[in-house]
Amino acid sequence: MPDLKYDVLGLGNAIVDVLARAEEDFLVKQGMHKGGMALIDEPRAEAIYDAMGPAVEISGGSAANTIVGVASFGARSAFIGKVKDDELGRAFAHDIRAAGVTFNTPPASDGPSTARCYVMVTPDGERTMNTFLGAAQDLHPSDVDPDAVAGAAITYLEGYLWDPPHAKDAFRKAAKIAHEAKRQVALTLSDAFCVDRYRAEFVELIRSGTVDLLFANERELLSLYQTADFDTAVRALRDDAKLAVVTRSEKGCAVVTKAGVETVPAQRVERLVDATGAGDLFAAGFMFGLARGRDHQTAARLGVLAATEVIQHIGARPAVSLKALAQQNGLQV
C-alpha cells in the first residue's frame, strides 16, 4: 500500500457561489424549486443574476466544501476539480489552498467560464440553488492524479459528477485506483433531483461495492428507492450498502450498516441563517472521524458539529477552526 498522503481526497465540481437573500415570492416568480439544485445554461444564469439582489461571491462546490471542512479539522486533504483561468477561478483556487487543501488541477485556458451557483437564501435559512456548470464540464479522467488517489485514506465523490459529460469517467477511474490501493470510496447523493436523473447508476454503484460509504439526506434516500416511507428506504439501504449515513436535519442522523441502525441526535441551533453546506460539512466531520479510526457514533457527532457550525452563518465553509470547535466540545481526535 502506498504511503498515506491524505486523510480525504475529494473529486467534484469546482464552483463559486453567488449568494443572495431572497423572499419566497422571488422563487415562485422565477419558477425555482425551493431547497433544490437546478442546472442552468448561461442565458438563464444571466437572467437570474439580473433579477436577484445584491450578492456575495464565496467559493463553494459541494465536495470542495466538504474537503475544506476536513482540512479545518486539521486533517490532510486534497481536491480535484476544474475551474477556468479567470477571476472567479483564481478566487476558487486561492480560497481552497488558503484553507490548507492541496489543489493541483490545471485550470482550463479556454471554453466556458468558471462554474457559478446562484444561491437564494430565504428568510427561513433554506437555500435554493441554480448551477451554471461552465468550466466544470471540462473535468476529464486525465485530471485524476493516480498517486493522490492511492495516497488518500478516503476518496470522496459527489453525485453531481454525473452531470458534466466526462466527470463520471473521472469518478470511475478514481474509484478503481482507490480500491486497487485498498482505500475507501465514499459517495454523496448530492440532491434529490440529481438522484432522479441517475437513480439506476447510483444504486448500481452502491450494490456493486464501488462505493464503501454513502452519504444521503432523507429526501435523497427516499428518491433513491422511490418510496415515501423512511423505514422502507432504510431497509433497502441495509440490503445494498456496506455503510451509509442518512442526515435528517433537526432529527439528527442514522448510521446504517448490515448490523443495524444507530441514531445520533442533532445539536440545538441558535439561529438557522443559511442551510447551504449542511450536508457537505456533515460528511467532512464523519469522514475525518473515520479516517482517524474513531467509531461511527463519534464520527457522526463530528459531522453534526461541523454541520451545526456552518448553518449559523452565511456561506458553506466553516467560519471557525473545526479542530478548535471539536476540542471545545470534548471531541479530541
Add this chain to the structure above:
Amino acid sequence: MPDLKYDVLGLGNAIVDVLARAEEDFLVKQGMHKGGMALIDEPRAEAIYDAMGPAVEISGGSAANTIVGVASFGARSAFIGKVKDDELGRAFAHDIRAAGVTFNTPPASDGPSTARCYVMVTPDGERTMNTFLGAAQDLHPSDVDPDAVAGAAITYLEGYLWDPPHAKDAFRKAAKIAHEAKRQVALTLSDAFCVDRYRAEFVELIRSGTVDLLFANERELLSLYQTADFDTAVRALRDDAKLAVVTRSEKGCAVVTKAGVETVPAQRVERLVDATGAGDLFAAGFMFGLARGRDHQTAARLGVLAATEVIQHIGARPAVSLKALAQQNGLQV
C-alpha cells in the same frame, strides 16, 4: 432649480472587497497598520492575496457603501465610479444596481482590472485595508453627469478621490455643478492616512465652503488639525466648517456647527463582528435624515442606527432593510 431626482448622489472609488479573517500577527508579519487603509500596487496585491486566508468577495468602496445605505433607507440615490468590464466589475455593477442605486458610469474596456480592497478582519472586529485602485484610477471629470449632480439634494464625495490622478478634478466639477444648482456638497475625510496625504487641500475645501457638510472620525479629525486633543480639534473645526459630524465609535458622535456641539450616544452592540463600513453607513443615515428635512439629532440617530447594523455582520453594506429597521426603532422619516 432643476427637479429633484436623487436624495443623495455619491462619487467615489468603485471597489470590490476581498475580505478574510486574520490574526493580529498576520498584520505584523505583513507590515500592515491595523485599522488603516494602505494603497498598494498590483505585485503587492498579489503577494497579500497569496498570503491571506480564504476570502469572500463583496462589493465595497466607501462612498458606494454609503449610497447603498441611503437606498436601503428607501431614498433615491445614484453613484458615479469606474470599474473595468471584467467579472469583478460586473459584480460591482450588479450589486449596486440590485440595491436600488442608479449607476450609469461606463466601465473601462482596457487598462487595469477592477479595483480590489484586501480587507483583513481581526478577531476584535477591526478591519485593516489594502487597496489596489486598478480601474478606479480612470475616473475622469467626463464621467460626472451634470444633470445627475444638479438633480441631487446632496452630492457626497470621498477623500479617497484624491488618490487617483484625475478623480479630484471630477470631484471639483461635481461640487461646482451642485452649488450652481443650489445643492449641498458633503465630504468624508475617509482615513487618517488619507488626511496625512492631502491635509492642506482638505482644509481648503472646508474653509472655502466647497464642502457644506463634513464627515470625519476622531482619528481623521485629529490628523486634520495635527493635534492629539479632541477639544482643540473641535474648536478648529467650528471655525472652519459650516456643519460637521465627528464619529467616535462607542462614544457616539458629535454634530459640530457654528452654534455649538451636540452629542448623540452610540447604541449598544451585541457583538462587533466586522467594523468595515461603520463610518460609511453612519454617513448614509445622517444624509438620509438631512435630505428628508430632519433635525441634526434625528439625522445622527439614523446614522448610528445604520452603523450599528453594519458592524454586527461581515461586509460593509446593510444585511437588512434600513427603512424597516428605522421604523422598528421609531425613526419614521
